[in-house]
Amino acid sequence: MIPALGLLAGILAGLLLHPTVPLWLQPYLPIAVIAALDAVFGAVRAVMDGIFNDKVFVVSFLSNVVVAALIVFLGDQLGVGAQLSTGVVVVLGLRIFSNVASIRRHLFRA
Amino acid sequence: MSEQPGRHEAPAVTEPPPTADTAWRRLAAVARPKATRANAFAALLALVLGFAIATQVRQTQEQGLESLRQSDLVGILDNVTQSQARLDTEARALQTTRDQLVNGSSAAALSAARERLDSLGVLAGTLPAHGPGITMTIDDPGHKVTAPVLLDALEELRDAGAEAVQIGPARVVASTSFTDAGDGIEVDGTRLTPPYTLTAIGDAPTMAAAMDIPGGISETVRGLGATPRVTQSQALRIDALQTLREPRYARPVPTPTPSSS
Numbered sequence: 194m195i196p197a198l199g200l201l202a203g204i205l206a207g208l209l210l211h212p213t214v215p216l217w218l219q220p221y222l223p224i225a226v227i228a229a230l231d232a233v234f235g236a237v238r239a240v241m242d243g244i245f246n247d248k249v250f251v252v253s254f255l256s257n258v259v260v261a262a263l264i265v266f267l268g269d270q271l272g273v274g275a276q277l278s279t280g281v282v283v284v285l286g287l288r289i290f291s292n293v294a295s296i297r298r299h300l301f302r303a
Numbered sequence: 304m305s306e307q308p309g310r311h312e313a314p315a316v317t318e319p320p321p322t323a324d325t326a327w328r329r330l331a332a333v334a335r336p337k338a339t340r341a342n343a344f345a346a347l348l349a350l351v352l353g354f355a356i357a358t359q360v361r362q363t364q365e366q367g368l369e370s371l372r373q374s375d376l377v378g379i380l381d382n383v384t385q386s387q388a389r390l391d392t393e394a395r396a397l398q399t400t401r402d403q404l405v406n407g408s409s410a411a412a413l414s415a416a417r418e419r420l421d422s423l424g425v426l427a428g429t430l431p432a433h434g435p436g437i438t439m440t441i442d443d444p445g446h447k448v449t450a451p452v453l454l455d456a457l458e459e460l461r462d463a464g465a466e467a468v469q470i471g472p473a474r475v476v477a478s479t480s481f482t483d484a485g486d487g488i489e490v491d492g493t494r495l496t497p498p499y500t501l502t503a504i505g506d507a508p509t510m511a512a513a514m515d516i517p518g519g520i521s522e523t524v525r526g527l528g529a530t531p532r533v534t535q536s537q538a539l540r541i542d543a544l545q546t547l548r549e550p551r552y553a554r555p556v557p558t559p560t561p562s563s564s
Contacts, residue, residue, distance in 0.1 A: 195336050195342055195343070196349040197334070199346035199347065199348075199349035200349040200352060200353040201353065202350055203349065203350040203354035203356075205353075205357075206353070206354050206357070207354045207356065207360075208361075211361065212361075219362070222355060222358070222362070225355065226352065229348075229352045230352070233349070240333045241326045241329060243325075245333055247341030247342055247344075247345055250345055251345055269372070272374070274374075275372060299326035301323065302323050
């Protein structure tokens with residue numbers, strides 16, 4: 194409940210404060226957001242499976258974000274940043290979809 | 304590591320499936336606020352995530368060039384440079400055309416060509432002509448005036464500067480022929496009978512004088528028993544036309560024309 198409230202508060206703050214993304218962060222923020230979403234959906238699914246653990250969630254969240262940003266950074270350095278970003282988004286998107294499907298099965302038996 | 308939440312690929316079908324009630328209960332249990340450190344940290348992370356999502360959405364909506372990658376920017380710059388070069392070329396070509404039109408070089412060329420066409424048309428007998436000149440009538444009741452006499456008269460007129468000549472209804476050009484035909488003369492196949500009328504456009508006094516010189520046409524004609532009469536006029540009109548024949552063998556030698564640019 195508290196994390197959900199935190200998410201809501203964050204969205205509201207972002208809408209109200211009109212922050213500008215610093216230049217060095219701009220290529221990584223979208224990927225980092227996708228990675229974080231993956232971690233969040235994974236956490237919800239873990240709750241359904243009855244194996245949720247706060248600490249694991251925090252670690253997986255941070256590691257997801259860092260690894261995604263690292264991959265994009267590496268891709269940029271290697272000159273394949275755009276392609277690698279696409280790849281990361283595809284992989285994370287697949288994971289989000291499968292997690293959501295699992296959650297759906299748990300909650301609605303369908 | 305196999306039981307890492309958020310990571311594991313649970314085969315949802317094979318494991319004993321918890322009932323929907325269990326799932327909802329677990330969700331409610333997690334949702335209950337707990338004052339653990341990890342929970343607070345998770346809340347903080349969620350806050351950051353929400354903030355990042357909102358920020359990124361805003362950023363994407365007002366996306367400008369600054370958020371693009373270097374390679375994309377290079378591509379865009381290339382496109383812009385190429386289209387600029389193309390437009391430059393086009394602009395230069397149009398400028399040249401405009402300058403030519405303004406300077407009137409093509410207009411001048413056009414009017415020069417038209418003048419040339421006019422003078423050539425008068426010479427070739429394809430255009431009617433008007434101007435000062437003389438009219439010479441040869442009354443020949445005895446039919447003594449022959450084709451050579453008429454040809455002499457024509458040569459004399461040309462020597463005196465006649466630019467367009469008409470005999471009877473026939474326009475006289477370079478290829479005009481004179482043939483004796485019984486009691487008349489055929490000019491280019493047109494049969495003429497006395498009196499013959501020659502109309503010539505040119506300097507009237509010069510041509511009149513050329514007709515009257517001693518031993519000239521007038522004297523010759525008079526010696527044949529015919530009566531020449533020369534009238535000078537300031538405004539004559541020659542309406543008879545020749546149809547232009549395409550030369551069958553002669554072809555113009557191509558001359559290098561000055562380029563249009």
